[in-house]
Amino acid sequence: MVANVEQLCPQQLFAGGCSQPNCPLLHHARFCEICSIVCVPAHLWSSHVSGRQHRLRAAAGNSTLVLCPVCKIRLPGETTWLEHIASAAHQTAAQTARLSPSVCPRDPANPANNFCLVCRRSIPSSSWAAHLRAEGHQKAQRNALYKARFEQAERDRGGVSVAHEDGIDFGIVSVEEARRGPQKKITVSLSPGSQPVLITKVETFAGSTRKPSDFTASISAQRVKAGRPVDIIVRLTQKLRGRYDGRLEITFQDVSTQRSFVVIRQLRAVVGSSADHNLLRSAAPYVRRGRAPWDSGRAIVEGERPPTLDAVRWVKKLPPSLIPSTLAGILDTGSTREVVNQIRNQFLPANFDSSTHGQHFRVRLWVEEHRMAEDLRMYDIEGARFVQEGRLWTLPVPGLAEKRPSVVPGDTILAQMGGSDGRTNRGFVHFVNRDNIRVAFHSSFRGNARYNVRFEYNRTPIRRQHQALLAPSTSSQRLLFPAPGYEGLHQPISAAHAPVNLFNALISTNPAQLQAVKSIQHLREGSAPFIVFGPPGTGKTVTIVEAILQILHRQPDARILACAPSNSAADLIAQRLTDRLHSLELFRCNAVFRERLSLPEDLVAYSRYHEGLFRIPPLDVLLTYRVIVSTCGNASFAYNLGVPNGHFSHVFIDEAGQASEPEVLCAIKTIAAPTTRVILSGDPKQLGPVIRSSIARELGLGTSYLERLMDRLVYDSATGQGRSFVKLVKNFRSHNAILEYPNEQFYGGELEVCGSPATINSLIGSPALVNARWPVVFHYISGQDERESTSPSYFNIDEATEVLEYIKTLLNDERHPIRPEEIGVIAPYYAQVRKIRLLLRRENIEDVKVGSVEEFQGQERRVIIISTVRSTRDMLSYDAKFTLGFVSNPRRFNVGVTRAQALLVVIGDASVLSIDPLWRAFMNYIHSNGGWRGSAPTWDTTAAVNMGANYAEEMREAAAADMDALMARLDEGEDLEGQANMDRAFQEVE
Known part of the structure; x- marks a missing residue:
């Protein structure tokens, strides 16, 4: 070799x-x-x-x-x-x-x-x-x-034939069968006329290592002769669910030549549910989705726009802000590093300040837009057929029900017919159903043929962000680059200062919340954005809602715009205000094409919905509302409708760390006057904005506005606390066992456990626990991550089964009663979310929420079960980025583990997760407290974890050394006769 x-x-x-x-x-x-x-x-x-x-x-x-x-x-x-x-x-x-x-x-x-x-x-x-x-x-x-x-x-040789050339596969073994120790027989035989051989060793190992495996082997005899085969019995010794791989090494010695050779057989077994595997297995092997053939040079024939696109009369039009062709050309060639360097040299100003801020972020947005448009290519449809229904054409779209791709009315698609048709048809989406869309093309469109179809990226959201970046502002310095001197308060406000009558009396027991509410009431004009730094479970949204109500109570002329990055977060703000405000004071402004069913029923009266669309009232009516709640991206409505600059006395952005800077600025830069107070709430240690382009992230688009501001000197913890920001530290959510590790890792141990004992201790003694007094479990299961068909998303059947078993155990426990809606399941991949939902449907278990980390930010459940999904046995290719994927992300980790109130269960492959220092230290923490279930860790859990260590490289090096040693044993075998002759004298030559 x-x-x-x-x-x-x-x-x-x-x-x-x-x-x-x-x-x-x-x-x-x-x-x-x-x-x-x-x-x-x-x-x-x-x-x-x-x-x-x-x-x-x-x-x-x-x-x-x-x-x-x-x-x-x-x-x-x-x-x-x-x-x-x-x-x-x-x-x-x-x-x-x-x-x-x-x-x-x-x-x-x-x-x-x-x-x-x-x-x-x-x-x-x-x-x-x-x-x-x-x-x-x-x-x-x-x-x-x-x-x-x-x-x-693995090949037979020397006349020796070993059964099961493809390996010994136990198949799917139930837990009950595994307890009985199932076995397989391997027959070793010699071809007629071959010389006898000895079986000198029969050993089983884990992978390419010399470590013990989950199998044992024994032989009926050592000497193999022609016509007298020998049986080897292999037994599975593992009783826990999971996938188990091993290697059987049979060492033979040729009796006549004394040379040895090794024949290998792979060992495989799955302990689990055959019913689950049959239900969840891949419908087809994963094949990377190809792009439909496309001719970009054809002329485009425009279709018919839906009338609803013109339902709102905008006073100001969005700028086109098309990506420069030279920039697009750079993005299409070269490695990531080369592209980043070219962009920095050719498009980005050397300085980053209030005069160059817009140019910097516009380039970053173009890079992200280019990536998003490219990603849509994975949904190309080749050879599609349209069905005419009146003037509209219906097109079935695979994955539409799962929003892959996500399509809303007003979006556009392109359709090309093969051959020499010579044109591209642009169709406007008029209706979106569960699994098809209805599209209007030009009247000349001929639907009786097969078309290649592309989905076009909807540029409206990104054009709103360009508009915010281009808009002139008299407050750029204090909003974008605040320095010392721009603090909202000259001195921190004490708890005793300026007594207030609270709408939420519980805030009086929390000094930091009370300080934040009072500080916001007294912010001076022209100050930097005031930040409510709210770690998990500290009640930042409660604080913001109280501050809004206090402003309205004390300042009758106040007008407030309250925003959040997502509809669910914006809805939450609006819902908490409805107890104190009626529908003439509070308006929940929704995007025109938002799905009606996604709006909570208690907010319908605070919205305008007519003829299947959400509406915006006339400007004179809009100006009468005391509070308007919107998403950050949709907040540009105010500027485009002509709301006067400075109309809003206060702008609140909740969960500000989840949005990109240009997205947040849609709600601030275009409408803020020098008198406008801006308040941000969020946690830069939790999820940041979702950015698809690695180049855009490298250029800084992944750093949120909140995070960038908090790195500035005006927010320094020594001088800014109480003047430009307040940090909330009382955690009302989690049991100390759940909170302790993220508290130390992300918040310097400052968070205090203040949850209701009746809630956070409610599952002590649950049968789901390993340590009955400690409600955190790590369940080590070595499964297999898979993909299917054309979906690049991963799933893990073995982990999905384990998730179901935990849920059933919890729901069947009468001593610790719990409702399905109090259980949440987090998985980092959409394919795993789908598989777990499928299992729950089969079991008629409803109301258990299963979703991604992003879907759970800002939420909590008494029980959180995390399925980490990723699992691989190819240790030679271990890589923290590609082996762990989304799992290797500190912010996702922080959000995931801090959603639980009374019980946290993490299910995953510990050997894979241990690549990441953060996960390794977390698993050490659980192991040391007796919360470990499953096979023993593969590393020393008492050794200190180096957060800068490359454990993936260490594991690759160890695996490579094991493999090289194995290859050396296999190459030639040991010359036993030569070893024996060392003690024999050579014949003297006369």
Whole structure:
């Protein structure tokens, strides 16, 4: 085996031959793209392609879709790249074009890029050489070498035949069966005429390591003769749910030659529910969704706009703010690092201040818009058929019910007919049903053909943000770059200062809340935004609502705009105000096309809904409301309708950390006068804005307005506390066992446990607990993350089953009664959310909320169960970013674990999670307090965790060392006869 993958010639491996004279690299290797295996030396190729596994994969059409730059064709799935470039047709095309036939494959979606068959990634041509040298590519290539060597070790040899060449699979074993210790028999036989062999060792190991596995093996005899087979009995010893993999190593010794060799068999078992696996298993293997063929040069024929798009008469029109073509061109080429550097050099001013703020953020928005438009391509529909219904055309849209893609009336789609039609039809969405949309095209549209369809990105929200960035402001300095001197108060207000009659009497028992409410009443004009820093469960929304009511009570002329990033958060503010305000004082301003059923019933009277759409009253009526509640993005209505600058005396933004800066500025910059007080509430340690573009995040769009401001000196904890911000510290939500770890990690231990004992202690002694007095559980389950069909989202059936079992245990516990609506399940991937919901529906369990971390921010449940989903046995490719994905995010972690009041259960693969220092320390915390369930941790839980350590690299290095040791054992076997002869004298030569 090659000791260093850098010795292999990539041109030989991926281009079918090397055109470089006197190339110093090794050429005796072949790459199988179907199996992702590198055969070294090349003579192993013939045995590989004749093997059963290769034939099965080839029959399934597992080759990667690539583009030949010589023949200008996309290869169909059943034709491999190396087969194509070796073909006579390719050789002839290359000769005709006077090109070398030895070329690398290209990415069909981006023909300027090469496609790496080993990494299965699109690589810019300019970065190709660097990619081949990169550590990630080298690791992938090394893994391909290991796979080939494993394959050889699984083959029979020396006349020995070991049953189960594809491995020993116990299938799905129920927990009850697992307790009985199921077993499988493996027969070892010799072909007629072969010399006897000895079985010198039969061992089972975990993966490629020498660590014990969850299987045992025993043999009936050691000597194997022709016609007298020997049986090996393999038993499963694991009784907990999960997936278990092992390796059976059988070491043989040829009696006549004294040479030894090893034959390997893989061991597999799933302990779990076969019914759950049958219900949740993939409908089809995951295949990356391809883009529909598209001709961007065609003229566009416009369809018919819905009349409702013009239902509101805007005084000010949104700016077009189209992305500059030069910027779009940069975003289409080069690596992330190259693109970021080009943008910084060509588009971003050197300084970041009030004069350049708009330009900086407009570029970031364009980058994000470009990414969002690209992401919509994954929903392209190829060969779609439309059905005419009157003047509208109906189109079925897969995934529409799950908002993948998300489509609302007024959105647009593009449709192209194949062939020489020569035009693109733009259709406007008039109606959205559960699984189809109804679209209006131009009257010339011919629907009796198949069309390729693209969804267009709705630019209205981002145009509102550009408008806010472009709008002139007399308050830019204090709003965008406040400095010392802009504090809202000259001195902090004490609890005894300025007594108030509280609407919510409980606030009087909380000094920080009371200070925040009083401070907001006394903010001076022209001050920096005042911040209510509210960690989890500290009542920041309660504080904001009390402050609003106090302002209205004390200042009859006050006009307030209260906003939040999401409809649910804005609804919550409005609902808490309805007890004190009637519908002539409070208006819940909704987006025109918001779904009516998503608005809480108690807010209907505070909204305007007519003929299937939400409406905005005339300007003169709008100005009479004392409080208007809106989302941040929709708050631009005030500016565009002509609400006078300074009309609102106060602007409140709740959950301000969840929105991007341009989104928040939609509610502030266009309408704030020097007299307008701005109040932000939120927690920069919790979820930030959702930004899809890694380039936009690198440029700073992922940093919220709240977080950026709090890094400024005016909010320094030593001088700003009580003057420019107040930090709430009493946690009214969680049991101390739940709160202690995030409190130490994110809040310096400042939070105080103040929850109702009747609530936070209500599940002490529950059968769901490991330590009956400590309501946090980590359940170690080694499952398998999967994807299906064209969805890139992950799910884990084994974890979904475990989630269901916990829910059933809780609901069946009469000593600790709990209602389904008091249980929440958090999963980081939508596919897992769907699978868990499916299990709950089967069991007729309703009202358990299952959703993402984002859906739970600002909410709480007596019980929170977290399914972390990600699980892999490929330790050689462990990477904190790609192995853990969304899970490896401190803010998501913080929000997830702090939603629970009385019980927190985390279900996951501890070995995978331990890559991340934050998770490793959390699991150490649980293990040390007796909350651990399942197999023992794979690391020392008493060792201090280094938050800057690269545990993924440590695990990869250990796995690579184990694999190298295994490969060394497999390569030749031990020469036992040579070892025995060491003590024998050589015959003297006369």
